[in-house]
Amino acid sequence: MMLKLLLGIFVYLGTATGQYNYDEVLSKSILFYEAERSGDLPANNRIDYRGDSALGDRGNGGQDLTGGWYDAGDHVKFGFPMAFSTTTLAWGILEFRAAYEAAGQYSYALDSIRWPLDYFIKAHVSDNEFYGQVGDGNADHSYWGRPEDMIMARPAWSITPSAPGADLAAETAAALAAGYLVFRDSDAGYAANLLDHARRLYTFAYNNRGIYSQSISNAAQFYSSSSYVDELAWGAAWLYRATNEQTYLNYALEFADTSAISWAYDWNEKIVGYQLLLFSSAGQTVFQTPVEGYIRSWMPGGSVTYTPQGLAWRQQWGPNRYAANSAFIALVAAKYNILTAEAQNFARSQIHYMLGDTGKSFVVGFGNNPPQQPHHRSSSCPDQPNPCDWDEYNNPGPNYQILYGALVGGPDQNDNYNDARSDYISNEVACDYNAGFQGAVAGLRALTL
Numbered sequence: 191m192m193l194k195l196l197l198g199i200f201v202y203l204g205t206a207t208g209q210y211n212y213d214e215v216l217s218k219s220i221l222f223y224e225a226e227r228s229g230d231l232p233a234n235n236r237i238d239y240r241g242d243s244a245l246g247d248r249g250n251g252g253q254d255l256t257g258g259w260y261d262a263g264d265h266v267k268f269g270f271p272m273a274f275s276t277t278t279l280a281w282g283i284l285e286f287r288a289a290y291e292a293a294g295q296y297s298y299a300l301d302s303i304r305w306p307l308d309y310f311i312k313a314h315v316s317d318n319e320f321y322g323q324v325g326d327g328n329a330d331h332s333y334w335g336r337p338e339d340m341i342m343a344r345p346a347w348s349i350t351p352s353a354p355g356a357d358l359a360a361e362t363a364a365a366l367a368a369g370y371l372v373f374r375d376s377d378a379g380y381a382a383n384l385l386d387h388a389r390r391l392y393t394f395a396y397n398n399r400g401i402y403s404q405s406i407s408n409a410a411q412f413y414s415s416s417s418y419v420d421e422l423a424w425g426a427a428w429l430y431r432a433t434n435e436q437t438y439l440n441y442a443l444e445f446a447d448t449s450a451i452s453w454a455y456d457w458n459e460k461i462v463g464y465q466l467l468l469f470s471s472a473g474q475t476v477f478q479t480p481v482e483g484y485i486r487s488w489m490p491g492g493s494v495t496y497t498p499q500g501l502a503w504r505q506q507w508g509p510n511r512y513a514a515n516s517a518f519i520a521l522v523a524a525k526y527n528i529l530t531a532e533a534q535n536f537a538r539s540q541i542h543y544m545l546g547d548t549g550k551s552f553v554v555g556f557g558n559n560p561p562q563q564p565h566h567r568s569s570s571c572p573d574q575p576n577p578c579d580w581d582e583y584n585n586p587g588p589n590y591q592i593l594y595g596a597l598v599g600g601p602d603q604n605d606n607y608n609d610a611r612s613d614y615i616s617n618e619v620a621c622d623y624n625a626g627f628q629g630a631v632a633g634l635r636a637l638t639l
Contacts, residue, residue: 366391598616
């Protein structure tokens with residue numbers, strides 16, 4: 191009830207920013223991440239249907255691995271996409287801080303990313319070991335119910351020199367370095383700890399080359415990584431932005447591709463991310479051309495297909511996510527005078543498609559005709575102590591709880607969308623789906639200031 195009251199107050203006090211209330215979207219996207227929290231929830235938990243969960247998560251040596259985010263509608267903690275999501279959210283907070291402040295969401299945004307950052311510190315159990323996953327993806331996906339009610343075994347997997355994962359370690363180093371930049375002015379001690387872990391994790395990544403999903407085989411069918419080279423450039427670029435140390439710039443340039451045009455910006459591919467970061471924060475002008483090429487490839491007439499109603503549609507699985515991530519990249523690029531007006535217009539068209547330009551919103555709990563049945567377990571459950579199982583999965587009605595702020599996967603290439611819990615392609619939600627989306631909304635809000 192408290193959540194509903196808070197949201198009601200927000201609607202009255204929120205600043206109208208044109209056709210869509212960006213402040214409201216930012217507020218609700220942050221609430222989505224709060225709904226994904228695992229572990230011992232804080233006293234100020236705003237999601238009234240969520241409670242403490244997975245308090246027994248431990249490493250193989252008994253290390254405390256509680257906390258972090260559940261990945262999507264399931265209850266696995268996949269470290270690779272969690273780290274990407276954290277890096278991207280932190281990047282948006284850094285670039286568009288004024289938008290978060292104007293929306294009254296800056297402190298909530300910091301609390302939001304602190305949750306996974308704390309978890310990454312726990313998971314970094316030694317200089318040469320980092321836990322990259324908790325929960326068996328196969329066993330987990332056979333369960334439908336609340337995370338609070340789970341009784342299944344939750345094994346944990348780590349990367350080590352004998353089971354390397356340079357991609358996972360370097361992406362997490364990026365998240366921690368970006369986190370340092372976010373927190374250094376408000377919590378210097380915490381920021382210093384983040385930077386220390388970032389440095390050590392990057393050294394581990396640099397010295398132990400390998401693809402994490404080959405070492406953590408349980409992750410392979412869910413988040414199989416194709417390369418660690420882009421993450422080694424990405425992590426070093428973030429450490430250079432955090433420290434201004436030439437060594438990290440040298441590392442970034444060792445692995446960076448100065449001409450490649452990314453297929454996408456997502457949990458598996460960071461090429462345009464490091465290109466834009468090295469251009470914007472390291473003065474490496476050689477990267478302007480591929481960043482421009484990337485943005486143009488997503489505009490009408492580029493290489494990405496468009497739906498009849500205007501979504502840049504990269505592929506069937508999570509098209510909203512890819513378009514939102516590219517909108518975010520475009521808005522950061524525009525801030526640094528790359529294709530400024532064109533990039534802003536592209537980003538606005540894509541985010542507004544998701545917010546309702548076609549007559550329906552793709553954001554749960556926002557706008558006109560939003561999704562009613564996101565593929566998400568805990569929000570599908572009635573209030574406790576009522577049971578929750580596969581009957582709720584098969585329930586033809588809306589989810590019992592509103593998963594405020596979650597961006598669903600999206601339509602097919604003809605704008606057809608199936609609002610059905612069982613359609614996990616159209617109606618999946620995930621931490622990485624909201625990351626670029628939230629940053630893009632903040633970028634659009636910044637343009638109104």
